[in-house]
Amino acid sequence: MNALAEWTSAACSDLGLTEEPDRMLIADIARHASRAVSAPAAPVTAYLFGLAVGRGLPPADAARRLTALAARWRGIDWRD
Numbered sequence: 001m002n003a004l005a006e007w008t009s010a011a012c013s014d015l016g017l018t019e020e021p022d023r024m025l026i027a028d029i030a031r032h033a034s035r036a037v038s039a040p041a042a043p044v045t046a047y048l049f050g051l052a053v054g055r056g057l058p059p060a061d062a063a064r065r066l067t068a069l070a071a072r073w074r075g076i077d078w079r080d
Contacts, residue, residue: 021050022059029066036070045070 004023012020026046033045045066052062 025059025063029063029070032067032070036073 004027008020008023012018026049029049030042030046034042037045049059049062049066053059
């Protein structure tokens with residue numbers, strides 16, 4: 001078991017969560033946000049993903065929407 005898997009398992013146990021999240025899906029979303037926006041966007045995006053899923057949005061839909069937003073973000077020119 002790698003460090004991320006061990007951490008996730010321990011954190012879920014400590015928080016009383018019975019189902020572990022898809023670590024790779026979350027890491028991928030965070031990576032897209034980090035590259036398209038800025039490094040601090042990664043943890044914020046992961047948090048927002050968790051909020052959305054916790055409120056009932058299917059994980060695949062939340063991931064698709066956040067990944068698409070990050071892809072569009074690269075095209076924004078704030079100097080305009």
